[in-house]
Amino acid sequence: MRTANGRRPFSFYVLTAVFVLFVLFLYGPMTAIYILSFQGPTGGLTFPMRGFSLHWFEALFGQERTGDFAGAFERSLILALLATVLTLVISLSAGLAFRKRFVGASVVFYMAIASLVMPGVFVGLGIAIVLQILKLTPVWWLTGLGAHLTWTLPFGLLIMFAIFNRFNRAYEEAARDLGASSWRTLTEVTIPILAPGLIGVALFGFTLSYDEFPRSVLTVGAKNTLPLEVFAMTNTVTTPSVFALGTLTTAVSFLIISAALASIVVIQRRRSGKAGGGR
Incomplete structure:
Protein backbone atom coordinates (compact mmCIF):
# COMPACT_ATOMS: atom_id res chain seq x y z
CA MET A 1 0.00 0.00 0.00
CA ARG A 2 1.33 3.42 -0.97
CA THR A 3 0.35 7.01 -0.24
CA ALA A 4 -0.69 9.53 -2.89
CA ASN A 5 2.94 10.58 -3.50
CA GLY A 6 3.98 6.98 -4.14
CA ARG A 7 5.71 6.44 -0.81
CA ARG A 8 4.82 3.77 1.71
CA PRO A 9 3.26 4.99 4.96
CA PHE A 10 5.26 4.91 8.19
CA SER A 11 3.00 2.16 9.53
CA PHE A 12 4.26 -0.16 6.76
CA TYR A 13 7.84 0.03 8.07
CA VAL A 14 6.70 -0.42 11.68
CA LEU A 15 4.72 -3.54 10.81
CA THR A 16 7.60 -4.85 8.68
CA ALA A 17 10.00 -4.42 11.60
CA VAL A 18 7.57 -6.23 13.93
CA PHE A 19 7.27 -9.08 11.44
CA VAL A 20 11.06 -9.39 11.08
CA LEU A 21 11.48 -9.49 14.86
CA PHE A 22 8.76 -12.13 15.07
CA VAL A 23 10.53 -14.31 12.48
CA LEU A 24 13.85 -13.90 14.30
CA PHE A 25 12.16 -14.89 17.56
CA LEU A 26 10.76 -18.04 15.91
CA TYR A 27 13.77 -19.17 13.91
CA GLY A 28 16.70 -17.60 15.76
CA PRO A 29 17.18 -20.46 18.27
CA MET A 30 16.85 -23.08 15.52
CA THR A 31 19.47 -21.27 13.44
CA ALA A 32 21.99 -21.81 16.24
CA ILE A 33 21.24 -25.56 16.13
CA TYR A 34 21.71 -25.67 12.37
CA ILE A 35 25.07 -23.93 12.61
CA LEU A 36 26.34 -26.12 15.46
CA SER A 37 25.45 -29.27 13.54
CA PHE A 38 28.36 -28.48 11.20
CA GLN A 39 30.93 -28.58 14.01
CA GLY A 40 34.27 -30.22 13.39
CA PRO A 41 35.08 -33.71 14.80
CA THR A 42 36.23 -32.18 18.10
CA GLY A 43 33.30 -29.78 18.38
CA GLY A 44 30.90 -29.61 21.30
CA LEU A 45 27.32 -28.57 21.97
CA THR A 46 28.05 -24.87 22.35
CA PHE A 47 29.85 -22.02 20.63
CA GLU A 58 28.08 -39.07 8.90
CA ALA A 59 27.96 -40.21 12.53
CA LEU A 60 24.18 -40.56 12.31
CA PHE A 61 24.53 -43.29 9.70
CA GLY A 62 27.96 -44.69 10.51
CA GLN A 63 29.08 -47.41 12.90
CA GLU A 64 29.30 -44.96 15.80
CA ARG A 65 25.68 -43.88 15.48
CA THR A 66 23.57 -43.58 18.60
CA GLY A 67 19.99 -44.84 18.63
CA ASP A 68 17.80 -46.12 15.84
CA PHE A 69 17.60 -43.00 13.68
CA ALA A 70 16.84 -44.84 10.42
CA GLY A 71 14.09 -46.97 11.96
CA ALA A 72 12.54 -44.03 13.79
CA PHE A 73 12.54 -41.95 10.60
CA GLU A 74 10.93 -44.79 8.65
CA ARG A 75 8.19 -45.22 11.26
CA SER A 76 7.47 -41.48 11.40
CA LEU A 77 7.34 -41.30 7.63
CA ILE A 78 4.91 -44.23 7.36
CA LEU A 79 2.72 -42.82 10.13
CA ALA A 80 2.70 -39.38 8.52
CA LEU A 81 1.78 -40.79 5.10
CA LEU A 82 -1.04 -42.89 6.55
CA ALA A 83 -2.33 -39.92 8.53
CA THR A 84 -2.13 -37.75 5.41
CA VAL A 85 -4.17 -40.14 3.27
CA LEU A 86 -6.84 -40.74 5.92
CA THR A 87 -7.05 -37.06 6.85
CA LEU A 88 -7.46 -36.10 3.21
CA VAL A 89 -10.10 -38.74 2.43
CA ILE A 90 -12.13 -38.19 5.61
CA SER A 91 -11.93 -34.39 5.39
CA LEU A 92 -13.07 -34.39 1.76
CA SER A 93 -15.91 -36.79 2.54
CA ALA A 94 -16.98 -34.70 5.53
CA GLY A 95 -16.83 -31.51 3.46
CA LEU A 96 -19.10 -33.05 0.84
CA ALA A 97 -21.48 -34.40 3.50
CA PHE A 98 -21.77 -31.12 5.44
CA ARG A 99 -22.84 -29.19 2.34
CA LYS A 100 -26.32 -30.44 3.20
CA ARG A 101 -27.78 -30.01 6.65
CA PHE A 102 -28.68 -33.16 8.54
CA VAL A 103 -29.88 -34.01 12.02
CA GLY A 104 -27.08 -33.74 14.55
CA ALA A 105 -24.68 -31.95 12.18
CA SER A 106 -23.61 -29.43 14.81
CA VAL A 107 -23.01 -32.14 17.42
CA VAL A 108 -20.90 -34.17 14.98
CA PHE A 109 -18.89 -31.11 13.99
CA TYR A 110 -18.05 -30.03 17.55
CA MET A 111 -17.22 -33.56 18.59
CA ALA A 112 -14.87 -33.84 15.61
CA ILE A 113 -12.90 -30.72 16.55
CA ALA A 114 -13.08 -31.19 20.35
CA SER A 115 -9.67 -32.85 20.42
CA LEU A 116 -8.08 -29.54 19.40
CA VAL A 117 -8.64 -28.19 22.92
CA MET A 118 -7.60 -31.39 24.68
CA PRO A 119 -3.95 -31.70 25.79
CA GLY A 120 -2.25 -34.23 23.53
CA VAL A 121 -0.65 -36.11 26.40
CA PHE A 122 -4.09 -36.79 27.90
CA VAL A 123 -5.35 -38.11 24.58
CA GLY A 124 -2.41 -40.49 24.46
CA LEU A 125 -2.94 -41.43 28.10
CA GLY A 126 -6.60 -42.22 27.44
CA ILE A 127 -5.71 -44.48 24.53
CA ALA A 128 -3.04 -46.21 26.62
CA ILE A 129 -5.50 -46.83 29.47
CA VAL A 130 -8.09 -48.32 27.08
CA LEU A 131 -5.41 -50.62 25.63
CA GLN A 132 -4.42 -51.68 29.13
CA ILE A 133 -8.02 -52.43 30.07
CA LEU A 134 -8.46 -54.49 26.91
CA LYS A 135 -5.05 -56.11 27.52
CA LEU A 136 -3.81 -55.11 24.09
CA THR A 137 -0.24 -54.24 23.16
CA PRO A 138 0.26 -50.87 21.40
CA VAL A 139 1.16 -51.23 17.73
CA TRP A 140 3.00 -48.16 16.49
CA TRP A 141 1.34 -47.96 13.06
CA LEU A 142 -2.19 -48.64 14.37
CA THR A 143 -2.54 -47.12 17.83
CA GLY A 144 -0.12 -44.34 16.91
CA LEU A 145 -2.17 -43.60 13.80
CA GLY A 146 -5.38 -43.38 15.83
CA ALA A 147 -3.74 -40.94 18.23
CA HIS A 148 -2.35 -38.81 15.40
CA LEU A 149 -5.72 -38.61 13.67
CA THR A 150 -7.18 -36.92 16.75
CA TRP A 151 -4.75 -34.09 15.95
CA PHE A 161 -15.13 -26.49 5.42
CA ALA A 162 -13.51 -23.13 4.66
CA ILE A 163 -12.72 -24.30 1.11
CA PHE A 164 -16.27 -25.49 0.47
CA ASN A 165 -17.67 -22.20 1.78
CA ARG A 166 -15.95 -20.46 -1.15
CA PHE A 167 -16.74 -23.17 -3.69
CA ASN A 168 -19.06 -22.14 -6.52
CA ARG A 169 -21.48 -25.01 -7.07
CA ALA A 170 -22.44 -23.60 -10.47
CA TYR A 171 -19.56 -25.59 -11.96
CA GLU A 172 -21.10 -28.83 -10.73
CA GLU A 173 -24.53 -27.83 -12.00
CA ALA A 174 -23.05 -27.05 -15.42
CA ALA A 175 -21.38 -30.47 -15.53
CA ARG A 176 -24.67 -32.20 -14.67
CA ASP A 177 -26.49 -30.16 -17.32
CA LEU A 178 -24.00 -31.52 -19.83
CA GLY A 179 -24.84 -35.07 -18.80
CA ALA A 180 -22.01 -35.87 -16.38
CA SER A 181 -22.74 -38.42 -13.66
CA SER A 182 -22.25 -37.59 -9.98
CA TRP A 183 -19.00 -39.56 -9.84
CA ARG A 184 -17.63 -37.94 -12.99
CA THR A 185 -18.62 -34.50 -11.69
CA LEU A 186 -16.76 -35.21 -8.47
CA THR A 187 -13.58 -36.57 -10.05
CA GLU A 188 -13.35 -34.27 -13.10
CA VAL A 189 -14.84 -31.02 -11.79
CA THR A 190 -15.05 -30.77 -8.01
CA ILE A 191 -11.73 -32.37 -6.99
CA PRO A 192 -9.62 -30.58 -9.66
CA ILE A 193 -11.05 -27.23 -8.57
CA LEU A 194 -10.38 -28.08 -4.92
CA ALA A 195 -6.87 -29.41 -5.66
CA PRO A 196 -4.87 -26.52 -4.06
CA GLY A 197 -6.96 -26.80 -0.91
CA LEU A 198 -6.58 -30.58 -0.85
CA ILE A 199 -2.81 -30.16 -1.06
CA GLY A 200 -3.04 -27.83 1.94
CA VAL A 201 -5.02 -30.41 3.91
CA ALA A 202 -2.48 -33.10 3.01
CA LEU A 203 0.38 -30.83 4.03
CA PHE A 204 -1.21 -30.16 7.41
CA SER A 209 1.81 -36.20 12.29
CA TYR A 210 5.49 -36.19 11.33
CA ASP A 211 6.59 -34.21 14.39
CA GLU A 212 3.87 -35.19 16.89
CA PHE A 213 5.28 -35.99 20.33
CA PRO A 214 2.62 -35.85 23.12
CA ARG A 215 0.17 -38.19 21.37
CA SER A 216 2.95 -40.61 20.42
CA VAL A 217 4.79 -41.12 23.68
CA LEU A 218 2.21 -43.53 25.15
CA THR A 219 0.69 -45.01 22.00
CA VAL A 220 3.49 -46.23 19.71
CA GLY A 221 4.74 -48.95 22.01
CA ALA A 222 8.38 -49.90 22.38
CA LYS A 223 9.51 -48.56 18.99
CA ASN A 224 10.17 -44.83 18.84
CA THR A 225 9.03 -42.43 16.19
CA LEU A 226 11.43 -39.69 15.12
CA PRO A 227 10.33 -37.05 17.71
CA LEU A 228 10.67 -39.64 20.49
CA GLU A 229 14.09 -40.66 19.19
CA VAL A 230 15.23 -37.03 19.14
CA PHE A 231 13.99 -36.58 22.71
CA ALA A 232 15.84 -39.72 23.79
CA MET A 233 19.00 -38.46 22.11
CA THR A 234 18.86 -35.18 24.04
CA ASN A 235 19.11 -37.19 27.25
CA THR A 236 21.83 -39.63 26.19
CA VAL A 237 23.87 -38.00 23.42
CA THR A 238 26.41 -35.31 24.30
CA THR A 239 27.74 -34.62 20.81
CA PRO A 240 26.55 -32.37 17.96
CA SER A 241 25.02 -35.43 16.27
CA VAL A 242 21.73 -34.51 17.96
CA PHE A 243 21.95 -31.13 16.22
CA ALA A 244 22.70 -32.86 12.92
CA LEU A 245 19.57 -34.97 13.36
CA GLY A 246 17.53 -31.83 14.00
CA ILE A 267 -1.88 -25.88 -10.70
CA GLN A 268 -2.67 -22.17 -10.58
CA ARG A 269 -0.46 -21.41 -13.58
CA ARG A 270 -2.10 -24.16 -15.61
CA ARG A 271 -5.50 -22.75 -14.76
CA SER A 272 -4.39 -19.27 -15.74
CA GLY A 273 -3.02 -20.61 -19.01
CA LYS A 274 -6.24 -22.44 -19.82
CA ALA A 275 -8.31 -19.39 -18.92
CA GLY A 276 -6.14 -17.18 -21.12
CA GLY A 277 -6.28 -19.64 -24.02
CA GLY A 278 -10.05 -19.75 -23.91
CA ARG A 279 -10.43 -16.02 -24.42
Whole structure:
Protein backbone atom coordinates (compact mmCIF):
# COMPACT_ATOMS: atom_id res chain seq x y z
CA MET A 1 0.00 0.00 0.00
CA ARG A 2 1.33 3.42 -0.97
CA THR A 3 0.35 7.01 -0.24
CA ALA A 4 -0.69 9.53 -2.89
CA ASN A 5 2.94 10.58 -3.50
CA GLY A 6 3.98 6.98 -4.14
CA ARG A 7 5.71 6.44 -0.81
CA ARG A 8 4.82 3.77 1.71
CA PRO A 9 3.26 4.99 4.96
CA PHE A 10 5.26 4.91 8.19
CA SER A 11 3.00 2.16 9.53
CA PHE A 12 4.26 -0.16 6.76
CA TYR A 13 7.84 0.03 8.07
CA VAL A 14 6.70 -0.42 11.68
CA LEU A 15 4.72 -3.54 10.81
CA THR A 16 7.60 -4.85 8.68
CA ALA A 17 10.00 -4.42 11.60
CA VAL A 18 7.57 -6.23 13.93
CA PHE A 19 7.27 -9.08 11.44
CA VAL A 20 11.06 -9.39 11.08
CA LEU A 21 11.48 -9.49 14.86
CA PHE A 22 8.76 -12.13 15.07
CA VAL A 23 10.53 -14.31 12.48
CA LEU A 24 13.85 -13.90 14.30
CA PHE A 25 12.16 -14.89 17.56
CA LEU A 26 10.76 -18.04 15.91
CA TYR A 27 13.77 -19.17 13.91
CA GLY A 28 16.70 -17.60 15.76
CA PRO A 29 17.18 -20.46 18.27
CA MET A 30 16.85 -23.08 15.52
CA THR A 31 19.47 -21.27 13.44
CA ALA A 32 21.99 -21.81 16.24
CA ILE A 33 21.24 -25.56 16.13
CA TYR A 34 21.71 -25.67 12.37
CA ILE A 35 25.07 -23.93 12.61
CA LEU A 36 26.34 -26.12 15.46
CA SER A 37 25.45 -29.27 13.54
CA PHE A 38 28.36 -28.48 11.20
CA GLN A 39 30.93 -28.58 14.01
CA GLY A 40 34.27 -30.22 13.39
CA PRO A 41 35.08 -33.71 14.80
CA THR A 42 36.23 -32.18 18.10
CA GLY A 43 33.30 -29.78 18.38
CA GLY A 44 30.90 -29.61 21.30
CA LEU A 45 27.32 -28.57 21.97
CA THR A 46 28.05 -24.87 22.35
CA PHE A 47 29.85 -22.02 20.63
CA PRO A 48 32.54 -21.28 19.60
CA MET A 49 32.70 -23.75 16.73
CA ARG A 50 35.74 -25.97 16.37
CA GLY A 51 36.11 -26.35 12.67
CA PHE A 52 33.56 -26.99 9.98
CA SER A 53 32.64 -30.44 8.63
CA LEU A 54 29.89 -32.98 7.92
CA HIS A 55 31.32 -35.34 10.54
CA TRP A 56 28.22 -35.41 12.76
CA PHE A 57 25.91 -36.08 9.83
CA GLU A 58 28.08 -39.07 8.90
CA ALA A 59 27.96 -40.21 12.53
CA LEU A 60 24.18 -40.56 12.31
CA PHE A 61 24.53 -43.29 9.70
CA GLY A 62 27.96 -44.69 10.51
CA GLN A 63 29.08 -47.41 12.90
CA GLU A 64 29.30 -44.96 15.80
CA ARG A 65 25.68 -43.88 15.48
CA THR A 66 23.57 -43.58 18.60
CA GLY A 67 19.99 -44.84 18.63
CA ASP A 68 17.80 -46.12 15.84
CA PHE A 69 17.60 -43.00 13.68
CA ALA A 70 16.84 -44.84 10.42
CA GLY A 71 14.09 -46.97 11.96
CA ALA A 72 12.54 -44.03 13.79
CA PHE A 73 12.54 -41.95 10.60
CA GLU A 74 10.93 -44.79 8.65
CA ARG A 75 8.19 -45.22 11.26
CA SER A 76 7.47 -41.48 11.40
CA LEU A 77 7.34 -41.30 7.63
CA ILE A 78 4.91 -44.23 7.36
CA LEU A 79 2.72 -42.82 10.13
CA ALA A 80 2.70 -39.38 8.52
CA LEU A 81 1.78 -40.79 5.10
CA LEU A 82 -1.04 -42.89 6.55
CA ALA A 83 -2.33 -39.92 8.53
CA THR A 84 -2.13 -37.75 5.41
CA VAL A 85 -4.17 -40.14 3.27
CA LEU A 86 -6.84 -40.74 5.92
CA THR A 87 -7.05 -37.06 6.85
CA LEU A 88 -7.46 -36.10 3.21
CA VAL A 89 -10.10 -38.74 2.43
CA ILE A 90 -12.13 -38.19 5.61
CA SER A 91 -11.93 -34.39 5.39
CA LEU A 92 -13.07 -34.39 1.76
CA SER A 93 -15.91 -36.79 2.54
CA ALA A 94 -16.98 -34.70 5.53
CA GLY A 95 -16.83 -31.51 3.46
CA LEU A 96 -19.10 -33.05 0.84
CA ALA A 97 -21.48 -34.40 3.50
CA PHE A 98 -21.77 -31.12 5.44
CA ARG A 99 -22.84 -29.19 2.34
CA LYS A 100 -26.32 -30.44 3.20
CA ARG A 101 -27.78 -30.01 6.65
CA PHE A 102 -28.68 -33.16 8.54
CA VAL A 103 -29.88 -34.01 12.02
CA GLY A 104 -27.08 -33.74 14.55
CA ALA A 105 -24.68 -31.95 12.18
CA SER A 106 -23.61 -29.43 14.81
CA VAL A 107 -23.01 -32.14 17.42
CA VAL A 108 -20.90 -34.17 14.98
CA PHE A 109 -18.89 -31.11 13.99
CA TYR A 110 -18.05 -30.03 17.55
CA MET A 111 -17.22 -33.56 18.59
CA ALA A 112 -14.87 -33.84 15.61
CA ILE A 113 -12.90 -30.72 16.55
CA ALA A 114 -13.08 -31.19 20.35
CA SER A 115 -9.67 -32.85 20.42
CA LEU A 116 -8.08 -29.54 19.40
CA VAL A 117 -8.64 -28.19 22.92
CA MET A 118 -7.60 -31.39 24.68
CA PRO A 119 -3.95 -31.70 25.79
CA GLY A 120 -2.25 -34.23 23.53
CA VAL A 121 -0.65 -36.11 26.40
CA PHE A 122 -4.09 -36.79 27.90
CA VAL A 123 -5.35 -38.11 24.58
CA GLY A 124 -2.41 -40.49 24.46
CA LEU A 125 -2.94 -41.43 28.10
CA GLY A 126 -6.60 -42.22 27.44
CA ILE A 127 -5.71 -44.48 24.53
CA ALA A 128 -3.04 -46.21 26.62
CA ILE A 129 -5.50 -46.83 29.47
CA VAL A 130 -8.09 -48.32 27.08
CA LEU A 131 -5.41 -50.62 25.63
CA GLN A 132 -4.42 -51.68 29.13
CA ILE A 133 -8.02 -52.43 30.07
CA LEU A 134 -8.46 -54.49 26.91
CA LYS A 135 -5.05 -56.11 27.52
CA LEU A 136 -3.81 -55.11 24.09
CA THR A 137 -0.24 -54.24 23.16
CA PRO A 138 0.26 -50.87 21.40
CA VAL A 139 1.16 -51.23 17.73
CA TRP A 140 3.00 -48.16 16.49
CA TRP A 141 1.34 -47.96 13.06
CA LEU A 142 -2.19 -48.64 14.37
CA THR A 143 -2.54 -47.12 17.83
CA GLY A 144 -0.12 -44.34 16.91
CA LEU A 145 -2.17 -43.60 13.80
CA GLY A 146 -5.38 -43.38 15.83
CA ALA A 147 -3.74 -40.94 18.23
CA HIS A 148 -2.35 -38.81 15.40
CA LEU A 149 -5.72 -38.61 13.67
CA THR A 150 -7.18 -36.92 16.75
CA TRP A 151 -4.75 -34.09 15.95
CA THR A 152 -4.67 -33.98 12.15
CA LEU A 153 -8.37 -34.53 11.39
CA PRO A 154 -9.75 -31.40 13.12
CA PHE A 155 -7.38 -29.19 11.14
CA GLY A 156 -8.27 -30.99 7.92
CA LEU A 157 -11.98 -30.57 8.59
CA LEU A 158 -11.71 -26.86 9.38
CA ILE A 159 -9.67 -26.22 6.23
CA MET A 160 -12.04 -28.26 4.08
CA PHE A 161 -15.13 -26.49 5.42
CA ALA A 162 -13.51 -23.13 4.66
CA ILE A 163 -12.72 -24.30 1.11
CA PHE A 164 -16.27 -25.49 0.47
CA ASN A 165 -17.67 -22.20 1.78
CA ARG A 166 -15.95 -20.46 -1.15
CA PHE A 167 -16.74 -23.17 -3.69
CA ASN A 168 -19.06 -22.14 -6.52
CA ARG A 169 -21.48 -25.01 -7.07
CA ALA A 170 -22.44 -23.60 -10.47
CA TYR A 171 -19.56 -25.59 -11.96
CA GLU A 172 -21.10 -28.83 -10.73
CA GLU A 173 -24.53 -27.83 -12.00
CA ALA A 174 -23.05 -27.05 -15.42
CA ALA A 175 -21.38 -30.47 -15.53
CA ARG A 176 -24.67 -32.20 -14.67
CA ASP A 177 -26.49 -30.16 -17.32
CA LEU A 178 -24.00 -31.52 -19.83
CA GLY A 179 -24.84 -35.07 -18.80
CA ALA A 180 -22.01 -35.87 -16.38
CA SER A 181 -22.74 -38.42 -13.66
CA SER A 182 -22.25 -37.59 -9.98
CA TRP A 183 -19.00 -39.56 -9.84
CA ARG A 184 -17.63 -37.94 -12.99
CA THR A 185 -18.62 -34.50 -11.69
CA LEU A 186 -16.76 -35.21 -8.47
CA THR A 187 -13.58 -36.57 -10.05
CA GLU A 188 -13.35 -34.27 -13.10
CA VAL A 189 -14.84 -31.02 -11.79
CA THR A 190 -15.05 -30.77 -8.01
CA ILE A 191 -11.73 -32.37 -6.99
CA PRO A 192 -9.62 -30.58 -9.66
CA ILE A 193 -11.05 -27.23 -8.57
CA LEU A 194 -10.38 -28.08 -4.92
CA ALA A 195 -6.87 -29.41 -5.66
CA PRO A 196 -4.87 -26.52 -4.06
CA GLY A 197 -6.96 -26.80 -0.91
CA LEU A 198 -6.58 -30.58 -0.85
CA ILE A 199 -2.81 -30.16 -1.06
CA GLY A 200 -3.04 -27.83 1.94
CA VAL A 201 -5.02 -30.41 3.91
CA ALA A 202 -2.48 -33.10 3.01
CA LEU A 203 0.38 -30.83 4.03
CA PHE A 204 -1.21 -30.16 7.41
CA GLY A 205 -1.84 -33.86 7.92
CA PHE A 206 1.73 -34.81 7.10
CA THR A 207 3.55 -32.14 9.08
CA LEU A 208 1.34 -32.42 12.17
CA SER A 209 1.81 -36.20 12.29
CA TYR A 210 5.49 -36.19 11.33
CA ASP A 211 6.59 -34.21 14.39
CA GLU A 212 3.87 -35.19 16.89
CA PHE A 213 5.28 -35.99 20.33
CA PRO A 214 2.62 -35.85 23.12
CA ARG A 215 0.17 -38.19 21.37
CA SER A 216 2.95 -40.61 20.42
CA VAL A 217 4.79 -41.12 23.68
CA LEU A 218 2.21 -43.53 25.15
CA THR A 219 0.69 -45.01 22.00
CA VAL A 220 3.49 -46.23 19.71
CA GLY A 221 4.74 -48.95 22.01
CA ALA A 222 8.38 -49.90 22.38
CA LYS A 223 9.51 -48.56 18.99
CA ASN A 224 10.17 -44.83 18.84
CA THR A 225 9.03 -42.43 16.19
CA LEU A 226 11.43 -39.69 15.12
CA PRO A 227 10.33 -37.05 17.71
CA LEU A 228 10.67 -39.64 20.49
CA GLU A 229 14.09 -40.66 19.19
CA VAL A 230 15.23 -37.03 19.14
CA PHE A 231 13.99 -36.58 22.71
CA ALA A 232 15.84 -39.72 23.79
CA MET A 233 19.00 -38.46 22.11
CA THR A 234 18.86 -35.18 24.04
CA ASN A 235 19.11 -37.19 27.25
CA THR A 236 21.83 -39.63 26.19
CA VAL A 237 23.87 -38.00 23.42
CA THR A 238 26.41 -35.31 24.30
CA THR A 239 27.74 -34.62 20.81
CA PRO A 240 26.55 -32.37 17.96
CA SER A 241 25.02 -35.43 16.27
CA VAL A 242 21.73 -34.51 17.96
CA PHE A 243 21.95 -31.13 16.22
CA ALA A 244 22.70 -32.86 12.92
CA LEU A 245 19.57 -34.97 13.36
CA GLY A 246 17.53 -31.83 14.00
CA THR A 247 18.94 -30.21 10.88
CA LEU A 248 18.14 -33.26 8.74
CA THR A 249 14.56 -33.57 9.99
CA THR A 250 13.98 -29.85 9.46
CA ALA A 251 15.36 -30.11 5.92
CA VAL A 252 12.93 -32.96 5.17
CA SER A 253 10.03 -30.86 6.49
CA PHE A 254 10.98 -27.84 4.39
CA LEU A 255 11.47 -30.06 1.33
CA ILE A 256 7.93 -31.43 1.67
CA ILE A 257 6.47 -27.98 2.27
CA SER A 258 8.30 -26.60 -0.77
CA ALA A 259 7.03 -29.46 -2.94
CA ALA A 260 3.46 -28.81 -1.81
CA LEU A 261 3.70 -25.07 -2.48
CA ALA A 262 5.30 -25.72 -5.87
CA SER A 263 2.41 -28.06 -6.75
CA ILE A 264 -0.10 -25.33 -5.90
CA VAL A 265 1.79 -22.80 -8.05
CA VAL A 266 1.87 -25.24 -10.99
CA ILE A 267 -1.88 -25.88 -10.70
CA GLN A 268 -2.67 -22.17 -10.58
CA ARG A 269 -0.46 -21.41 -13.58
CA ARG A 270 -2.10 -24.16 -15.61
CA ARG A 271 -5.50 -22.75 -14.76
CA SER A 272 -4.39 -19.27 -15.74
CA GLY A 273 -3.02 -20.61 -19.01
CA LYS A 274 -6.24 -22.44 -19.82
CA ALA A 275 -8.31 -19.39 -18.92
CA GLY A 276 -6.14 -17.18 -21.12
CA GLY A 277 -6.28 -19.64 -24.02
CA GLY A 278 -10.05 -19.75 -23.91
CA ARG A 279 -10.43 -16.02 -24.42
